Amino acid sequence: MSKAFQHGDFLFEKVYDYVLHRIERNEWKEHEKIPSVRQLATEMNIHRLTVLKAYRLLKQHNKIYVKDKVGYFVQSEMPENYNSKGQDSPIIEAYVPKNRLSEIHQSTVAYQFSQALIDPNLLPNHYFSDYVKKVFDLYPKLLATYSTVQGDLELREALSQYFINHYKTHLTANELFITSGSQQAIHLVAQTFIKPRDVVLFERPSYSAAIDIFKAQGAHIVTVDIHPDGYDLQQVEYYMKQYKPRLFYVNPTFHNPTGFTVPSEQRKKLVELAEQYRCLIIEDDAYHDIYFDCAPPPPIYTYDTAGTVIYIRSFCKYISPGLRIAAVICQSSLMNLLLTKKSLADNGSPLLNQKIFLHYFSSLRLQQHLKKIRIALQIRKEIMEEELAATGWQWTSPNGGLNLWVQLPENLPPDLLFTKCIEQSISFVPGPVCDPLKQSSSWIRLSYSYANEKQIKEGIKKLVAVAQSLTE
Secondary structure, three states: OOHHHOOOOOHHHHHHHHHHHHHHOOOOOOOOEOOOHHHHHHHHOOOHHHHHHHHHHHHHOOOEEEEOOOEEEEOOOOOOOOOHHHHHOOOOOOOOOOOHHHHHHOOOOOEEOOOOOOOHHHOOHHHHHHHHHHHHHHOOOHHHOOOOOOOOHHHHHHHHHHHHHHHOOOOOHHHEEEEOOHHHHHHHHHHHHOOOOOEEEEEEOOOHHHHHHHHHOOOEEEEEEEEOOEEOHHHHHHHHHHHOOOEEEEOOOOOOOOOOOOOHHHHHHHHHHHHHOOOEEEEEEOOOOOEOOOOOOOOHHHHOOOOOEEEEEEOOOOOOHHHOOEEEEOOHHHHHHHHHHHHHHOOOOOHHHHHHHHHHHOOHHHHHHHHHHHHHHHHHHHHHHHHHHHHOOEOOOOOEOOEEEEEOOOOOOHHHHHHHHHHOOEEOEEHHHHOOOOOOOOEEEEEOOOOOHHHHHHHHHHHHHHHHHHHO
8 A cells, every 4th residue: 555545634635636546547437336435445544534535525526426325436527417419419519528619619600609719801811921931031940940948039029028018017038938829828827736626716707718728637616706897806805715726717808708807906906815815816818909999907917026927918819820829927936837848748839930920020010900900890899789789688898809798588598599500500609618617507608700790790680580489
């Protein structure tokens, strides 16, 4: 018997990890009976109450379930009421394991309202191709070498100067690194700082991929409601004090999926709470430059003086999604840990992508392009809202971002609407996909950024017609 199972103040945690490891390695399969409390206690030479405590926590985290007078069994990835016949469908409603949003996107439809991407026709594709040629002229040996793990120095210097100019904060090229999109950055954070059972605070609703990433690490998610005017900071403080979370994943600027923006006074207070309760803030900022009437408040990281914020800034959405460029700003001790994980993942993001991005990002053309993007997206948002106006559905009109978060009437289940809309070649994101608790919901996310103006008018009319047929 390993000494790891014989010593330690938190012996039940070692039992928890042992059982979870066997399940994750598929040594104990779904619905297979696992050793009884008495049997495992005997095998590990520990008290039965220790095993019972671990089993109760595993049950609470939906890793195992119990049958009265029979024993404990491995929990299935799918809910009990899941219809297995749907496995042949490209869409598995809100229950796709691991990456639910990705599965929805795999369906080819005529009216695409699930993709929070900008219509490729709005991007400066021909102009962008000129920069590709320029990059090869400037760096003829570009394809013959790798980037460093931290990222191209020239790009990091340009980005650090950009942040200094915009937010008047001190920043050097050594205080940021480059990742292959914001999703890789979130994944690196989860791998680096989260182990099974660690408490992570999440906004509710939240970005689906981030939910799945942290759940895959075994995180125990505690949710904080987000409203049009931000958070209930008393709730945030209570949870930080009560649960001692490892981190709080936030998307405070044109929040995905709601479009809400947390006001500046709350951003400052949030940093103070995080510092007081030793909780990292992971600030995911993918839409900061996609605003309509006025620019949003400065990022949360600009209020941070103690190194409690890891700031993730993506530029992919409005420049070139295919380049997959994001920047991460954090203190050096955290960065070193993240770079170790990054080196194991890909040993550095592609240098070609970084150089192409650098020369377009530094151009005057980018600012002109951004203004056009904002106008085009605002027009598309307003068209979508006009088509929805007669329905009586509820939403808060966002001042930026790519999505509308729409509340349906109670007699219209989003999953049923989704199934019928897919049959009509219309896609959107059902609310449960964006819910860390995966509970039933009357909300849906409609993205107005990918479809053109004609498609939005036609597609929303069709969606509303499907909804009316279901309620009638």
